[in-house]
Amino acid sequence: MPLKTVRDVDVTGRRVLVRVDFNVPLSPDGEITDDTRIRAALPTIRYLVDQGARVVLCSHLGRPKGKVDPRYSLKPCAVRLGQLIGREVRIAEDVTGPSARALGARLRNGDVMLLENLRFDPREEANDPGFARELADLADLYVNDAFGTAHRAHASTAGVAAYLPAVAGFLLQKEVDVMGKALANPDRPFLAILGGAKVSDKIGVIENLLGKVDRLLIGGGMANTFLRALGHGTGKSLVEEDKVDQARKLLEKAKERGVDLWLPEDLVVATALDPNAEHRIVKKEEIPDGWMAVDIGPDTARRFAGAIRQSMTVVWNGPMGVFEVEPFSRGTFAVAEAVAGSPGLTIVGGGDSVAAVHAAGVADRITHISTGGGATLEFLEGRELPGVAVLETKPDVTPPAG
Numbered sequence: 363m364p365l366k367t368v369r370d371v372d373v374t375g376r377r378v379l380v381r382v383d384f385n386v387p388l389s390p391d392g393e394i395t396d397d398t399r400i401r402a403a404l405p406t407i408r409y410l411v412d413q414g415a416r417v418v419l420c421s422h423l424g425r426p427k428g429k430v431d432p433r434y435s436l437k438p439c440a441v442r443l444g445q446l447i448g449r450e451v452r453i454a455e456d457v458t459g460p461s462a463r464a465l466g467a468r469l470r471n472g473d474v475m476l477l478e479n480l481r482f483d484p485r486e487e488a489n490d491p492g493f494a495r496e497l498a499d500l501a502d503l504y505v506n507d508a509f510g511t512a513h514r515a516h517a518s519t520a521g522v523a524a525y526l527p528a529v530a531g532f533l534l535q536k537e538v539d540v541m542g543k544a545l546a547n548p549d550r551p552f553l554a555i556l557g558g559a560k561v562s563d564k565i566g567v568i569e570n571l572l573g574k575v576d577r578l579l580i581g582g583g584m585a586n587t588f589l590r591a592l593g594h595g596t597g598k599s600l601v602e603e604d605k606v607d608q609a610r611k612l613l614e615k616a617k618e619r620g621v622d623l624w625l626p627e628d629l630v631v632a633t634a635l636d637p638n639a640e641h642r643i644v645k646k647e648e649i650p651d652g653w654m655a656v657d658i659g660p661d662t663a664r665r666f667a668g669a670i671r672q673s674m675t676v677v678w679n680g681p682m683g684v685f686e687v688e689p690f691s692r693g694t695f696a697v698a699e700a701v702a703g704s705p706g707l708t709i710v711g712g713g714d715s716v717a718a719v720h721a722a723g724v725a726d727r728i729t730h731i732s733t734g735g736g737a738t739l740e741f742l743e744g745r746e747l748p749g750v751a752v753l754e755t756k757p758d759v760t761p762p763a764g
């Protein structure tokens with residue numbers, strides 16, 4: 363059934379708590395390197411402002427693990443949002459404390475404020491009902507527009523809906539709608555590309571993906587755990603030791619089901635994550651001790667690009683390497699270029715993958731840029747996302763055919 367959205371409720375003069383995903387990539391000195399996720403939330407924010415709502419935005423940024431940490435402050439996002447909407451966006455000093463409550467009480471119709479990083483409070487990720495209640499007490503209505511975090515059952519994405527009317531924002535609605543249609547009956551060959559660094563988070567989706575796709579390409583940090591499962595040394599690469607067994611089983615399952623699962627055949631290895639670090643290209647069996655895999659190699663990039671160009675549906679999440687460091691960006695950019703040149707429907711999702719697609723200059727040749735990485739993968743798996751499940755629906759009014 364279709365989701366109820368902000369358009370289906372009266373918002374004028376009401377305090378509206380809007381969960382957004384402002385988890386944007388930051389440079390080492392704390393500058394926003396890609397503001398796609400902030401821009402993606404603008405339609406909902408602008409609508410609420412125009413309707414005279416009192417807007418209380420909330421988001422997480424990074425993984426500060428329940429502790430206040432200035433490196434993960436949302437202040438830069440408040441500044442950027444203020445520039446984009448042309449009005450002041452005040453940021454609270456705390457999440458649900460005295461500063462947030464005082465700023466909230468002073469809001470006038472059309473004002474916008476932002477709470478500090480939700481994950482400064484350990485109760486957010488624990489989906490603590492007391493914390494959900496404190497969030498709810500700041501508002502009269504809850505709007506979820508954080509598609510990128512909709513796969514998390516946290517206080518601000520799920521728990522809070524127990525205490526307030528809960529509707530979708532325009533971004534979340536659009537993501538669910540566009541991807542639902544695109545992936546309901548995909549043209550084949552259907553290919554997925556998986557990379558990035560959130561290995562333990564995302565390895566779990568592979569089993570179900572094997573039942574959906576014809577071919578799966580694995581690169582980036584995700585590939586290293588699989589190389590280890592094949593018995594190769596991985597030096598000081600990012601590897602999740604406790605997922606090696608699972609990776610081995612997935613390799614077997616792919617074989618049983620006749621799904622092509624491709625790993626890198628060659629890699630760029632480096633001595634450090636530094637643009638000036640020594641680096642070279644090696645075969646996948648030859649990662650030297652003390653070195654780390656930081657990108658797929660040129661042969662792999664060519665092979666992956668060929669497969670991508672032969673596919674009619676492509677879903678990509680997770681960079682092929684540490685593309686933020688220039689010498690290690692080539693594999694990711696080659697894949698971005700290939701996805702852009704693929705003849706069929708293409709979806710790229712994830713905070714960092716989307717930043718890479720913008721950096722590669724190919725974003726306008728992708729069918730759908732999604733703000734969700736892990737969320738898109740779980741959606742593709744066919745899993746119900748907790749942040750969507752808690753929202754109100756409206757009766758389907760599609761008239762019967764004929």
Ligand SMILES: Nc1ncnc2c1ncn2[C@@H]1O[C@H](COP(=O)(O)OP(=O)(O)O)[C@@H](O)[C@H]1O
Pocket residue numbers: 557558559560581582583584600655656657679680681682683684685686711712713714715716734735736
């Ligand atoms: N081989 C690798 N080793 C370490 N980190 C990697 C490697 N390949 C990619 N990464 C990192 O993965 C990060 C993105 O991962 P992730 O958050 O899972 O993707 P997304 O945000 O697109 O969903 C990037 O910051 C990138 O530097």
Ligand SMILES: O=C(OP(=O)(O)O)[C@H](O)COP(=O)(O)O
Pocket residue numbers: 383385424425510511514560563711712713714733734735736737
């Ligand atoms: O950046 C995000 O996901 P992504 O890296 O998969 O794109 C979301 O904001 C979720 O963050 P989380 O994986 O720390 O819960």
Ligand SMILES: [Mg+2]
Pocket residue numbers: 712713714715735
């Ligand atoms: Mg990310």
